[in-house]
Every structure is written in C-alpha cells, then in structure tokens.
Amino acid sequence: MNKKSLFFTGIGIVAVLIGWWLLSPLFLDKQVNEPLPGSANASGEQGEMMDDKEDMGSDEEAMKDDMEETMKDEDKEGMSDMEETMEGEDKEGMSDMEETMEGEDKEGMSDMEETMEGEDKEGMSEKEEMSDDASEEAMNKDKEMSNESYAGTFVEVDNEHNISGNAFTVTADGKMYIRFEQFSVTNGPDLKVYLTKEGQPTSEGVDLGKLKGNQGDQNYEIPEGVDLSEYNKVVVWCRAFDVDFGYAMLEKQ
DSSP: OOHHHHHHHHHHHHHHHHHHHHHHHHHOOOEEEOOOTTSHHHHHHHHHHHHHHHHHHHHHHHHHHHHHHHHHHHHHHHHHHHHHHHHHHHHHHHHHHHHHHHHHHHHHHHHHHHHHHHHHHHHHHHHHHHHHHHHHHHHHHHHHHHHOOEEEEEEOSSSSOOEEEEEEEEEETTEEEEEEEEEEEOOOTTEEEEEEOTTOOGGGSEEEEEOOOSEEEEEEEOOTTOOTTTSOEEEEEETTTTEEEEEEEOEEO
16 A cells, blocks of 8 residues: 555544544433432532541541650650759749849830730721621622522524523532533534623633533533623533534523
8 A cells, every 4th residue: 555545544534533523423312310419419429528538537546646645655754854954944044034024024015015005906996897898798799699599491593403401500518500401402512511691702601511411400510700690691502613502591580
C-alpha cells in the first residue's frame, strides 16, 4: 500500500469516528433517574462517608491517648527536678523586678487606658453598628432567595428537536438546584444545560454542566449568587453546533 492510499485510509477512519460521534446520539437514549436533592437516597452515600470518618477519628484519638500517657510520665519526672532548681532562683529574682516594675507600669498603664478607652469605645460602636447592618442585610437577602421557588415547562424551538418535561427549583442543604422531571429531549452530541437572561446568547449564560441524560429525572446545582429573576431561562444547548434543542422559562411561584 503506497503513501497516497494510507493517507486516504486515515482520512476515512477519522471521518467515520467523527460521524459516529455526531450521529450515534440520535439513535441512542440515555436514561437517568436521580432522586430529589436532600432525599434519603441522595444522602445515603454521605452518611457512609461520615461513618468512615468517625471510625478513623476514634482510632486516631486512641493512639494519641497512648502517646500522651507515655510522654506525661517521662515529662513529669524530668520537669520536677528542673522546677525545684529553678523555683528558688526565679522567685528571688522575680520578686525584685516585680516590685520595681509594678509602680511604673501601673502609673503608665492607667494613663494609656484612660486615653484609649474613650477612643476604642467610640470607634467600636460605629464598627459594630455597620457590621450588624451589613450582616442583617446579607442574611435577609439569602433567606429571601432560599425561600423563593421557580418553575417552568420545556418547549420546542423547531421541528427537528423534540423536548418535553418540567423544570423547577429545589433547595436542600443550603444549596439550590434545578430539577428536571418527566424530561425527554432528542439526543445529540455535546449537549449542555445553561441558564440565560432575556436576549442573551446561550454560550454567554451560566453553565450548569453536561446534560446527564436525554430522558429521566435529573438535578443541576445552581452556582451561588445567580439570580433566577434575571437568569430565568434554562436551555438545553448543543455546543458542537451552537443550537438550542429547547428551553423552559422559569417563573416565580
């Protein structure tokens, strides 16, 4: 086989692989069935991990206790001799120094304390008021966002791509998710889930990750700080061809 034949054979193999990557999803469905965030099934694995950590922690505590007991016995014996020798010398020297410094320190510290006390109280009161206001505002905003819920129904954008199902928000463990239920969409290559605002190209929106399956219930975590009153459109997008397969408009419930 000459070089020319090898070249065209290589091109043919590459073309077949690319064609399979592009076309195979059209004939294959991927089914997923994720539980609701925060449910017993979703948190089961986390519980097992916590149990393992507790077992490891108990073993480490036992080893630390044994080492501490051994070291205490040795340290007590050595320290008792040193303490007896140093105690007499330190007491005699320290008593003289304390008497000399006590009078000077008390006089100087009293003046400094009086001056600083007034300044500190005034500055701290202003800082505390500002900090309390900022903390209260942040807590109120987080609480308001966590109590909000949004929902929408998927609609098609053309006759080539079918999509159906519901999208709604779920809050669990301090995080917010978008959940798809009774979901189905035409499969395709390189499908992603995005949040966009009105008039924004999908590629410039908020990336929630790869579509987990073209059929079934699934969850997507919303990054912290994303305002769903602004990013109110969840889109299934084919990044390879920059084509929207469908979307759902999220409305506040």
